[in-house]
Amino acid sequence: MELDTLFITALIIGFSGAMMPGPLLTATVNESYHKGASAGPRIILGHSILELLLIIGLIMGLGSFLVLSSVKITISIVGGLFLLWMGIGIIKDAGFSKVKLELAAVGSNKSLQPEAIGVLTSISNPYWTIWWATIGLGYVTMAWEQGIIGLIVFYLGHISADFIWYTGVSFGIASGKEMLSDNIYRIILLICGVFLVGLSLYFIYLGVKPLGIF
Structure with a gap:
């Protein structure tokens, strides 16, 4: 995968994960309501540092393991299937209006800094x-084929996308405005879901291609 394609796909798939309701989104809403617009970027700073350490750990501990053909095939197929499941789930939830951008805030965790909340969440x-x-x-494996620059571009x-x-x-909560309606939010998720399904098929293709199936 070329570096520009790696960056773009990593960005879009990052959006698909970032936008789904979950603990990180809830924490961002709550902390932004109580601590202002800087809470969101600070939470993601902690989150991104954790992911950087994870990538470094993967490469240091699995670098030679990831280049094995059998490993790349397995990772591509398993990752592709999970990506397919994730994409179909997003499409179904968005299409049947099962997801909403909840903007209700509860209590802030005053004992922790936003960066720490990002890590722990x-x-x-x-x-x-x-x-x-x-x-x-799967992405780390593909990026590693381009060396350190590939990992940097992917990261x-x-x-x-998270930032x-x-x-x-965070800015929308702090300024008291809903920047996205539920309908627009679902449309964006629907687009991301379709993209994930397409990307999953590409992952699976990379996995089965060396097997001579295609």
Whole structure:
């Protein structure tokens, strides 16, 4: 995968994960309501540092393992199937209006800085672990084929989506405005879901191609 394609796909898939309702979005809403627009970027700063350490750990511990043909095939197929499941789920939820951009804030955690909340919220989210064990690992494997520059491009694309989305949410909460209606939110999710399905097929194709099926 070329570097520009790697960045763009990492950015879009990053949006698809960032926009789904979950602990990180809830924490961002709550902290932004109580601490202002800087809370969102600070939460994602902690989140992004954790992901950087994770990528470094993957490469340091699995670098030679990831280049094995059998490993790349397995990761591509498993990651593609999980991506397909994720994309179909997003399309169904968005199409049947099962997701909403909840903007109701509760109490702020005054004992923790937003950066720490970003780290702890991410670690405690099982979905985050599953994502990195499947889709994330698949991307790291592809990026590693381009060397360090590939990993940097992937990482920047991935975290850019988080910073853009959560900064927007944080600013909207702090300024007392809903920047997105539920309908627009669902349309964006629907587009992301369709993209994920297409990308999942590409992942699966990369996995089965060496097997001579196509």
